Amino acid sequence: MKLENIISNPVITAAGYLGAFGGLFADFIGVNYAYLYSLTAAMGLAGIGFYQEYQKDKLYKKPFLPIPIIINISNPANSKNALNQLIKKIEEEGFKNHLENLQKYFSIDPDDLIFEYKGDIFNKPVLIDFLKILKHDIEKLEKKIPQGDMFYIAYIGPVSVSILVGSVFAQDAVKIFQYDKSINGYVEVVSVKDRIIKEGINSLEKFDFQEIKKENNKKAVLAIDISSHKINVNDSSLVSYGDVYYLRSKEQKGTISFNDNWIRYIQEIFYVLNKLQTEYEEIKLVYSIPVSIGLGIGMAIQNYWHILLTNYQQGEYKDLIYTDEIQYYL
Numbered sequence: 114m115k116l117e118n119i120i121s122n123p124v125i126t127a128a129g130y131l132g133a134f135g136g137l138f139a140d141f142i143g144v145n146y147a148y149l150y151s152l153t154a155a156m157g158l159a160g161i162g163f164y165q166e167y168q169k170d171k172l173y174k175k176p177f178l179p180i181p182i183i184i185n186i187s188n189p190a191n192s193k194n195a196l197n198q199l200i201k202k203i204e205e206e207g208f209k210n211h212l213e214n215l216q217k218y219f220s221i222d223p224d225d226l227i228f229e230y231k232g233d234i235f236n237k238p239v240l241i242d243f244l245k246i247l248k249h250d251i252e253k254l255e256k257k258i259p260q261g262d263m264f265y266i267a268y269i270g271p272v273s274v275s276i277l278v279g280s281v282f283a284q285d286a287v288k289i290f291q292y293d294k295s296i297n298g299y300v301e302v303v304s305v306k307d308r309i310i311k312e313g314i315n316s317l318e319k320f321d322f323q324e325i326k327k328e329n330n331k332k333a334v335l336a337i338d339i340s341s342h343k344i345n346v347n348d349s350s351l352v353s354y355g356d357v358y359y360l361r362s363k364e365q366k367g368t369i370s371f372n373d374n375w376i377r378y379i380q381e382i383f384y385v386l387n388k389l390q391t392e393y394e395e396i397k398l399v400y401s402i403p404v405s406i407g408l409g410i411g412m413a414i415q416n417y418w419h420i421l422l423t424n425y426q427q428g429e430y431k432d433l434i435y436t437d438e439i440q441y442y443l
Contacts, residue, residue, distance in 0.1 A: 176261065177261040177262055177263045177286065178208075178258050178263070179203045179208060179211070179264075179265050180215075180221075180226070180258070180265065181196055181200055181203060181226055181265045183196045183226060183227045183269070184229075184267075184268045184270070184278055185230070185270060186229075186269065187232065187234060192227045192229060193223070193227065196226055196227060198299050199265050202265065202290070202299070202301070225254065228243075228247050230243045230274075234271060234273070237434055237438070240274070241439055244439055245441060248281045248441050251285075263285075263286040263287065263288060264285055264287045265290065266282070267290045267292070267299050268404050268405070268407075269292070271424055272400060272403070272406075272407040273423060273433050275404040275405075275407030275408050276398075276407045276408070276411040277411060277422070277434070278408060279411020280411040281411075283412045283413075283415045286305065287304075287412070288301055288303065289303035289304075289405045289408050290405070291371070291404070293371065302371060302403075302405050303376055304376075305376070305412065310379045310380055310383060310409055310413045311380075311383060313384075314380055314381065314384050317385075318377060319362060319363060319374075319377055319378050319381050320360045320361060320378075320382075321361050321363060322360055322385065323358065324356075324358055324359075325352075327357075330356045331355070331393060332355030332356070332393060332394065332396070334354050334358065334396070334398075335359075335385065335386065335389060336358070336359045337402055338360065338401050338402075339362040339369060339400075340367070341368055341401075344359075344400075344401055346359045348430075350429065351399065351430070355397070358389065360382065360385060369403060375405065375406065376409070378409075379409035379410060380413075383413040383414065386413075386418070386420075390418045395419050396420045396421070397420075397432075398420055398422055400423075415436075416437050416438075417437065418437065422434055
């Protein structure tokens, strides 16, 4: 246990005051055994304080501390229920009483772990402000943890915004959990440390890649098709925008199975995007993908490239926001 932590522990501090002033009070009232009572109480308090520091020290010695994060974007789902499910996952990994420990030792309350946006995602100024607040609050959480941390993320909302949210965690170690309707719960699908999602690859294993239309325009459309909803890549609104490319999953079941290599999908999408952004001034993304893949894409591309995100609604892909419209620092 570190000496500075022992000294700063409020219970041990209180024990010190009780021991010091208890003797003075006993002398003042002229009752000798009162000092014995105060000394005994002080020693009891000190014992509690030392136990707290011992428990905290055990947490410090773990290689990392899991921080569950729930991000709910304009969705009626119960965020607190999602948080409880992530806490259960963490406790199954050996972090007992995790929520209580976060509160007791790191002053992290449950409300600090839930981020909700209840507005219209097409209200760009408000959405951008939310993302900036999210970035700021995530950094505050990191500063409270003395050793390495890993964010356990459950995202609830449209995939378009998941890409923006992913960029917030671009420099962090994360585990991403995808909602599984069949079990009404969350399943870990991605674990990211260092730069694994940007590791170089030389070929596509998970996708078939097609050039739908190439006329050497300055703009391009990349359609990414993984989920059961299929994209009409010959849609006039896409074809008129620029050159059109199509990444279609080779998975025949309509979407990715939970035991598949989700990181490989993210790596391949990043690989194609990286090539396209060197050839075009602007890329428009349309997608039918799980939200966890969206988070991974955001972590990979961040907000440096000029990429137009879209949101599918009412039978069409509506332009939402450019990734480089969001700048977190001056």
